[in-house]
Amino acid sequence: MTFRLDLIFPELLLAAVACVLFLLGAPGGVTARRSAPWIALLTLIVVFVVQATWLRPGTGDAAYAFAHYVKMLASAMGVLLVLLAWPTNAQATGNAALEFGGDGGEFYGLMLLSLAGVFLVAGSNDIILLFLGIELASIPTYIMVSISRPLPVAQEAGVKYFFLGAMAAAVMLFGFSYLYGTTGETQLSRISTSFGSTGIPPWQTLAVVMLVAGFAFKIAAVPLHFYAGDVYQGAATPVTAFLAFVPKTSGFVALIKVLYAAGGSAGTGAAWVEPDTVARLLWVLAALTMTVGNVLGLLQFNVKRVLAYSSIAHSGYMLVGLAALAGSHSASVQTDALRGVLFYLAAYGIMNVAAFGVLILLPARQAVTNFGAAYVGAAGPVPGAPVATSAESFEDLAGTGRDHPALGLAMAVACFSLIGLPLTVGFFGKLFLIKPALDARMYWLVVITMANAAISAAYYLRIVGTMFLRPEPAGAVTTAGSASLQSVGGGVYRAGGARGWGGPVLLSVVLSVIATLVLGIVLPATNRLATGTRAATVVEPHRASASVAVTASR
Numbered sequence: 001m002t003f004r005l006d007l008i009f010p011e012l013l014l015a016a017v018a019c020v021l022f023l024l025g026a027p028g029g030v031t032a033r034r035s036a037p038w039i040a041l042l043t044l045i046v047v048f049v050v051q052a053t054w055l056r057p058g059t060g061d062a063a064y065a066f067a068h069y070v071k072m073l074a075s076a077m078g079v080l081l082v083l084l085a086w087p088t089n090a091q092a093t094g095n096a097a098l099e100f101g102g103d104g105g106e107f108y109g110l111m112l113l114s115l116a117g118v119f120l121v122a123g124s125n126d127i128i129l130l131f132l133g134i135e136l137a138s139i140p141t142y143i144m145v146s147i148s149r150p151l152p153v154a155q156e157a158g159v160k161y162f163f164l165g166a167m168a169a170a171v172m173l174f175g176f177s178y179l180y181g182t183t184g185e186t187q188l189s190r191i192s193t194s195f196g197s198t199g200i201p202p203w204q205t206l207a208v209v210m211l212v213a214g215f216a217f218k219i220a221a222v223p224l225h226f227y228a229g230d231v232y233q234g235a236a237t238p239v240t241a242f243l244a245f246v247p248k249t250s251g252f253v254a255l256i257k258v259l260y261a262a263g264g265s266a267g268t269g270a271a272w273v274e275p276d277t278v279a280r281l282l283w284v285l286a287a288l289t290m291t292v293g294n295v296l297g298l299l300q301f302n303v304k305r306v307l308a309y310s311s312i313a314h315s316g317y318m319l320v321g322l323a324a325l326a327g328s329h330s331a332s333v334q335t336d337a338l339r340g341v342l343f344y345l346a347a348y349g350i351m352n353v354a355a356f357g358v359l360i361l362l363p364a365r366q367a368v369t370n371f372g373a374a375y376v377g378a379a380g381p382v383p384g385a386p387v388a389t390s391a392e393s394f395e396d397l398a399g400t401g402r403d404h405p406a407l408g409l410a411m412a413v414a415c416f417s418l419i420g421l422p423l424t425v426g427f428f429g430k431l432f433l434i435k436p437a438l439d440a441r442m443y444w445l446v447v448i449t450m451a452n453a454a455i456s457a458a459y460y461l462r463i464v465g466t467m468f469l470r471p472e473p474a475g476a477v478t479t480a481g482s483a484s485l486q487s488v489g490g491g492v493y494r495a496g497g498a499r500g501w502g503g504p505v506l507l508s509v510v511l512s513v514i515a516t517l518v519l520g521i522v523l524p525a526t527n528r529l530a531t532g533t534r535a536a537t538v539v540e541p542h543r544a545s546a547s548v549a550v551t552a553s554r
Contacts (some may be wrong), residue, residue, distance in 0.1 A: 145158040220248065294310075304359070
């Protein structure tokens with residue numbers, strides 16, 4: 001055993017800077033709020049550079065590659081997500097879609113803590129640390145949803161998200177307790193050895209099934225997907241973009257680790273031990289998740305709710321890769337399946353940021369048909385609540401592609417990529433998921449996947465068509481430039497302030513669109529990302545944390 005504290009430097013740095021931001025936010029001054037996003041942004045850039053240089057896997061660090069890839073991806077996406085949440089108004093209390101008031105330091109500190117949770121999940125080789133990492137990635141997001149704008153609908157979404165998250169945590173703990181009770185081990189590598197030597201008795205199967213159910217909440221998979229529409233709609237748009245990537249990534253990474261532990265010594269030439277139960281479960285979850293997500297997406301009138309159900313559907317696509325991973329006895333198929341999931345995580349994060357960024361940059365309209373539509377709680381529209389100051393409904397998007405052609409084209413690129421059309425990164429993402437499923441002879445699952453991709457085209461093209469083909473609603477008044485103050489629940493809500501284009505938000509959209517096109521058109525760039533994901537498909541990904549944990553064995 002050797003102690004390598006340097007290998008958890010990124011986690012320590014993110015946690016330390018988060019604490020600094022909490023202290024910085026205590027006075028609540030404008031200067032502190034203006035400096036908070038800069039501190040968060042520079043920290044994530046430093047973490048990315050450190051991962052790319054100082055902590056880069058060497059020739060003897062094959063097991064570290066899985067955690068390294070996830071950390072590189074999380075830090076890069078963190079930069080884009082911080083740019084989306086950049087304060088652009090005069091008081092630095094938010095932007096056209098976000099209003100955290102005087103809690104700027106706390107808001108960005110919570111973002112860093114959540115990303116640190118993803119880092120811990122990627123590097124954990126112990127079920128205790130794995131659970132702590134998952135919850136660290138999730139708990140800050142409950143608070144972020146509630147403070148993202150001073151409206152009852154946001155607080156309602158935060159409370160709903162919190163209680164359902166607590167239920168999912170209890171289910172996960174139930175599964176982890178059975179996993180420990182049946183093996184007597186907490187380290188995933190030793191649990192894997194136990195599974196490989198003794199098979200999977202019913203109690204261990206129950207443990208894995210309960211863990212899959214707990215992770216299903218994190219990735220918004222059926223049947224634990226019901227919160228997504230309300231929470232994604234109620235939260236501010238930058239927070240919604242954050243929810244669509246960070247908790248989902250932690251859930252999928254944790255699920256991958258548990259699947260490899262349950263599969264015994266997978267990838268070494270030995271077949272998985274009795275994978276059929278888990279593989280069938282993942283097959284059904286994948287089919288239901290993508291189908292329910294896409295069908296419900298067709299029925300929505302709020303664009304953020306459409307993207308929420310789109311997020312559910314994309315979880316289903318990634319579950320196709322995991323079903324192939326669990327259902328195949330071939331090491332090469334398992335490697336291709338894991339590569340496909342890791343590639344798709346990156347692709348989905350990039351194109352999702354572009355879509356949400358365009359919504360932030362487009363103004364809302366105070367039309368009669370739209371008033372309160374973006375702020376609807378369980379009891380109906382919120383009386384006296386201001387309409388959104390950034391686009392959220394289809395009425396907001398009507399005709400904006402003609403008024404703002406650059407943003408319209410950016411949304412078109414994001415939607416085409418989410419469909420999976422050629423010349424976008426989304427095409428290669430779906431290709432890398434379908435191929436291992438075909439190799440694993442899951443033909444019906446592939447057919448269901450292709451049918452769902454076609455169904456999803458309906459609501460994605462509806463977004464693009466609304467922007468370019470639909471006329472503006474009669475009598476609509478945009479909130480651009482509005483600096484009026486409206487009372488909400490005894491407080492004061494500033495309706496966006498002087499709007500402007502929001503340079504950092506626009507930069508995030510530009511970077512995302514460029515990455516979506518470059519990774520879909522420039523094949524050397526696509527191959528570079530694919531090579532990175534293949535390098536991350538180590539023989540036993542759950543052992544990757546052994547190089548990250550403080551007591552790592554090298």
